[in-house]
Amino acid sequence: MTVKLASPRGTKDILPEEVSQWQELESKARAVFKTYGYREIRTPIFEDIDLFDRSLGQTSDIVTKQLLKLEKREAQEEYTNIYIAPSEAALLTLTPGAIGVPSLVLRPEGTASIVRAYIQNSLNKKESLSQFYYIGPMFRGERPQKGRGRQFHQVGVEVIGLKALDNPDLDAKVIALSMRLLKELGVKSPDLKINSLGSKQDKKSFSSFLELHLKKDFNNLCEDCQKRFERNVFRILDCKNEKCREIVRKLDLKGAHLSKESKEYFEKVKKALQRLDIPFEVSSHLVRGLDYYTHTVFEIFPQGKYGSQDALGAGGRYNQLVQELGGDDNGEIGAIGFALGMERILLEKPKSSAPEKENFEVFLAHHGEEAYEYAYTFEEKLRTVGVVAGTSYDANLSLQSQMRWVDKQNVPYAIILGENEMKEKKAIVKDMKSGKQEKFAFKDLIKKIKKKLKKGE
């Protein structure tokens, strides 16, 4: 028996009847971005691993556990399921967390790639403020579950360029955009949580504060958090384990680690959100798992589901990233962005009714070889003038069965081509609703059909 092939774990086919939901989401998002003056950017779906090491952080969950690596076949002969460079005959393999030294990975998120593109293309020299949006697939080798895939899709924005700490109003505008987008996309009253991580220096003192206060409870932390204590102590704050949560609840986190300047900045962000009428809650436990964040961070959850693993989206400032990736000698280029998970949005929004299947406007029914040939080529001519046309590819199918099918499918017009019609160089056009039949010369057929379908000359 032949073994059936299936899509890789954590990936999903989006079938034609679902695609309309995706298209609707994408076109609504594009329309909103347009009103904000954002322009689309598309970056490759695989990048050098160094990009993510240097931006997300070598100790982040994504880099340590979830990167899907592309490996040369010679390096490891395990799987050969991606073939991307036929000219070099380089077979690449896709192995979550594989050992070895691969240099390419499927992108787990968009921010780092966009900053790379911004630097590589010297966009800072072309514009003082770059406002990008992106829509596309991302890849993480996670344990798949509802709303969590190995290939998933994000719609997001990145705003890069204004001087780092001059624009708390921009933070609020970007957050407002994420909320507006969710509203337009049909997600009802999501919960917005915000926090400030402060500057890089503030983050260091925050991390020392956490180490100091969590040390005594080290043995009571879960196994993962004991590792996090060494690697990335912030992540203990959003652990879902009840014991860890209790330990964390005892910590007094109310922004003690923030410098005066960072506190003032965060106050301004909050005031700007109030001016824009965006409801929010400050959550001092919100830390985000990626290294690049500084100052404002935020996460958006379906109503009443804060703390769950199904955030609809998240984002924040990353003021050092352009500099850290080598694009800003003076450390002046600030940046902020967010990404929303498209699968998660689709789970939350009410489904709009699927559009009807595309129906033929005209069907060419034929009898005999000559008529088949004519229908076969005339179908193409109709399509080039914008008529949704079809015919049967079975030259031997009886005219009767073809007409029965046309009737069942509610096709408005049939063009009937039999042996007589071929001789006369005329075709019968049947209005399937009224049953009325007319004969037209082949040379007039396109014009007559367009007129019947009320398609402009």
Ligand code: HAM
């Ligand atoms: P993130 O929190 O890793 O942030 O992902 C953003 C959103 O993508 C999540 O809130 C979730 O909705 C969705 N998402 C993440 N992983 C999965 C998955 N495995 N399956 C389904 N959906 C998922 C970032 O990616 C940052 N780049 C956001 C950002 C942009 N920060 C600044 N600019």
